[in-house]
Amino acid sequence: MRPPDRSIEQALIGWLPRRRWFAGKGREVTGVEIVVGTDLSAPAPEGLALRHTLVRVRQDDGASDLYQLLLGYRNRLPDRLQYAEILAVDGMHVYDAAHDPDLTQVLLADLASEASVGPLSFHRVPGAEVETGLASLAGTAEQSNTSLVFGEDYIYKLFRRITPGVNPDLELNLALTNAGCAHIPRLYGWVDMRIEEDAEERHATVGMLSEFLRTASDGWQLATTSVRDLYGSAELHAEEAGGDFSAEARRLGTATATVHRDLADAFGVRDAPADVLRAASARMHEQLEAACTDVPELAPYAASIRAVYADLAELDRPVPVQRIHGDYHLGQVMRTDRGWVLLDFEGEPARTLAERQAPAHPLRDVAGMLRSFEYAARFLLAGHKEVAAGQSELLEARAREWADRNRSAFCRGYADGGGPDPGAHALLLRAFELDKAVYEVLYEARNRPSWLHVPLGSLPHLTT
Ligand SMILES: Nc1ncnc2c1ncn2[C@@H]1O[C@H](COP(=O)(O)OP(=O)(O)O)[C@@H](O)[C@H]1O
Ligand SMILES: O=P(O)(O)O[C@H]1O[C@H](CO)[C@@H](O[C@H]2O[C@H](CO)[C@@H](O)[C@H](O)[C@H]2O)[C@H](O)[C@H]1O
Numbered sequence: 001m002r003p004p005d006r007s008i009e010q011a012l013i014g015w016l017p018r019r020r021w022f023a024g025k026g027r028e029v030t031g032v033e034i035v036v037g038t039d040l041s042a043p044a045p046e047g048l049a050l051r052h053t054l055v056r057v058r059q060d061d062g063a064s065d066l067y068q069l070l071l072g073y074r075n076r077l078p079d080r081l082q083y084a085e086i087l088a089v090d091g092m093h094v095y096d097a098a099h100d101p102d103l104t105q106v107l108l109a110d111l112a113s114e115a116s117v118g119p120l121s122f123h124r125v126p127g128a129e130v131e132t133g134l135a136s137l138a139g140t141a142e143q144s145n146t147s148l149v150f151g152e153d154y155i156y157k158l159f160r161r162i163t164p165g166v167n168p169d170l171e172l173n174l175a176l177t178n179a180g181c182a183h184i185p186r187l188y189g190w191v192d193m194r195i196e197e198d199a200e201e202r203h204a205t206v207g208m209l210s211e212f213l214r215t216a217s218d219g220w221q222l223a224t225t226s227v228r229d230l231y232g233s234a235e236l237h238a239e240e241a242g243g244d245f246s247a248e249a250r251r252l253g254t255a256t257a258t259v260h261r262d263l264a265d266a267f268g269v270r271d272a273p274a275d276v277l278r279a280a281s282a283r284m285h286e287q288l289e290a291a292c293t294d295v296p297e298l299a300p301y302a303a304s305i306r307a308v309y310a311d312l313a314e315l316d317r318p319v320p321v322q323r324i325h326g327d328y329h330l331g332q333v334m335r336t337d338r339g340w341v342l343l344d345f346e347g348e349p350a351r352t353l354a355e356r357q358a359p360a361h362p363l364r365d366v367a368g369m370l371r372s373f374e375y376a377a378r379f380l381l382a383g384h385k386e387v388a389a390g391q392s393e394l395l396e397a398r399a400r401e402w403a404d405r406n407r408s409a410f411c412r413g414y415a416d417g418g419g420p421d422p423g424a425h426a427l428l429l430r431a432f433e434l435d436k437a438v439y440e441v442l443y444e445a446r447n448r449p450s451w452l453h454v455p456l457g458s459l460p461h462l463t464t
Contacts, residue, residue, distance in 0.1 A: 002049075002073055003089035005034045009055070011087035011094070016057060016067065021144055021160040023349055026446045028060040035066065035197060038118040040106045049073040050103040052120060054162065054195065066162040066195070068206050070104070072097030098146045098158055101135040108132045108150055111189045111209055119194040120206070125177065128188045130154070130209065141331075144349040154188065155212040159205065163353045164195060167205035171357075172323065172345035175266040176259065183255045183342050186211035213341060219330035222248065223376040223406070230402055231380060234394050238401040245402075246409035248340075249373070252333060253413025255340040256369065260362045260419055264322045270359065271318040281313035284435045291442045297456055298441055304463035305434050312431040319428070320420075321359035326351075328368035330376060348439065366414055366422050367432035370407045371440065374458045377403040382453060400461070430462075437462055 012032040016022050038052040053069040077085060077093040084096040097103045109115075110122040112130040124130060134151035141147070148156045159167060170190050177187045191207035222245065229243035230236065238244065288305055292298050325332070326347030334341045347356030377399040381392075411422040422429050440455035 001090065001092060003087065003092055003094060005037070007087060007089055008071070008094055009033060012055060012057075012069075015086050019160075021146060022067075023144070023161045024057065024059050024063060024065060027063065029057055030060050031058040032056070033058075035195070036119060037071070038120060040110070040117060040120075047075055048100075048102055050097050050106060052117075054193070066204075067160055068158065068162050068193075070097040070158065071095070072100050072103050098148060099138045101137070104136040104148055104150075104156075105133065107136075107148070107156055107191075107207065108134060108154070108209075111191070119196070121192050121194075122189065123192065124189040125174075125187050128186075130188055144346070149212050151212075152214045153212055155185075155210050157208045157210070159207060161349070162193070162195075162204045162206060164202035164204045165353050165357075166203075167208070167346060168326070168353075168356050169344060169346040170205045170208050172263065172325075173208070173210070176262055179262045179266055181259060181262045182338060183259050183340060185213055185341055185343070213334050213336050216334040216336040216341065219252065219333040219335065219340075220372075220376065222335055223330050223373070224380065227376050227380055227399075227402055230398055231395060234391060234398055238398065238405045244405075246405050248335065249406040249409040250413035250416075252340045252369070253410040253415075253419075254417035255333075255342070255413075256328075256365060256410075257414045257417025257419035259342055260322070260324065260365070261417075263324065267323040267359070269320050269322040272321045272359070273318055274316045276321070277315050277319060278313045281309045281431070284309045284312070284431065284438075287435065287442070288438050291438045291445075295441050295445045295452070295456075297452075298438070298459075301459045301463045305438065308427070308431050308434055311427055315427060319361050321361055323357075324360050324362050325365045325368070326356055326360070328365040329372035330369070331372075350439075350443070361428060361432070362419060363422060363425055363429050364432050364436075366411070366419070367429055367436050369410055370422075370429075371433055371436045371455075371458075373403045373406045373410065375440075375454055376406075378457050379451070379454050381457070434462060 009032045013029050017029055033056045035054045035056050040050045040052055051071045053071050055067050055069060056064055057067055058064045072095045074093050075091060077095060081095055081100055084099040086094045108130060109132045111124060112132050114124055115122045134153060136148040136150045139147040139149060145160045146158045150156060173184055173187045176184045188209040190205055193204050193206045195202050195204055226243040226245035230238055230241040233241055288302060292302055325342060325345055332342060332344045381395055381399055415421040437455050437458060444452040444455060
């Protein structure tokens, strides 16, 4: 017998906030309600069941969000799945079935056959074949969603926070697929869900199946390996150390410009009037004030940051805007044998769908990646200071050198690829970088407090 929904909802109040992908951190969960549960007829062994579940989560600030869960039901929960348990009642275990390859196979089977099950409809990209019967492994990366790797072939992104509408990750991947862009993983299919609430019918993207880049390394790993290499021989300059990353940074810049051009071709570019910059500046101010309230360590830099935002508001000229990546950093790019590939076009997870879909200046993405070079250079510093006391100034200088070298290389590559020359738009770039750094301060305070020193540590340099 399955436990009643009420017991599951109660258990989810404590379980959800502890998930890495839960987007409402820092606010209390006051209620969870199962909006719709759909049994997926898994080609699963006897005694197992899979229920696709959409829940509404209410929080103490009045926010109310939808989340997607795959609930597994078993009479006996094997040791390997204990960590995924949500509750057990009268010998029946309810758990996060994203971690259970016996159950997740149904996703591939339904994509392969383009099934429709209750409110869920599974779609294949025209011409794409999907092989079934592969076992999945849930990714261990720091993620806003949950990714399931099937065999060595596919990666299925199970979107966690669900916003009605087409998810920009799917929207942009589909457009880039149609444009024949080489800098994205091959897209195989997606899952759409009909959501009926308050007599209203809406649709949302709840899953996406892409090529798993099995031989690729992500940009963050490659960049931090290069930084580690440099810190290991701190007497050398960045260009002398073995693992110099700058040629890769330059190629990454060029790939970024190519993707921006494809997005511009697919969705268009328009000249936004000057008041768009005033509105952007106002939003930046708002985020800064919110961040200063939550993170008082930001206060000493606030006046300098405000001055840059004020200059931006005064920049009285139209700016070209287009669809962009929106949350661009080294963890979102992978180096494959066919060059750099860009992932995760969802935009910043904390923003509304309308904000994430809004056209923006492409240098916002450039600023995101430039911040990421700072992150890669700075994130190892703290540990190193303990090991090599007295060397901290030298390592700080090396961090600066590494970041500057790779930032310049990326910008050169971006301009080579036909993007607007970052060097010719210093104020825009500075404002975008500061805005990103403020976002990161908030993001780290809410999600990874032990990383807060990384964005805070780069503020003295950014504000001088
Ligand atoms: N197509 C892919 N091939 C290989 N690894 C991938 C692929 N897509 C994502 N990943 C890995 O999963 C991580 C998280 O993916 P991402 O799309 O950024 O998810 P999220 O939206 O949850 O942050 C990436 O940093 C990368 O390491
Ligand atoms: O990848 P996500 O869409 O989940 O993006 C969020 O999480 C990122 C961290 O996982 C965060 O990125 C920040 O940390 C990165 C290193 O882990 C660094 O490369 C980025 O430059 C830095 O912004 C991202 O901001 C957040 O939206």
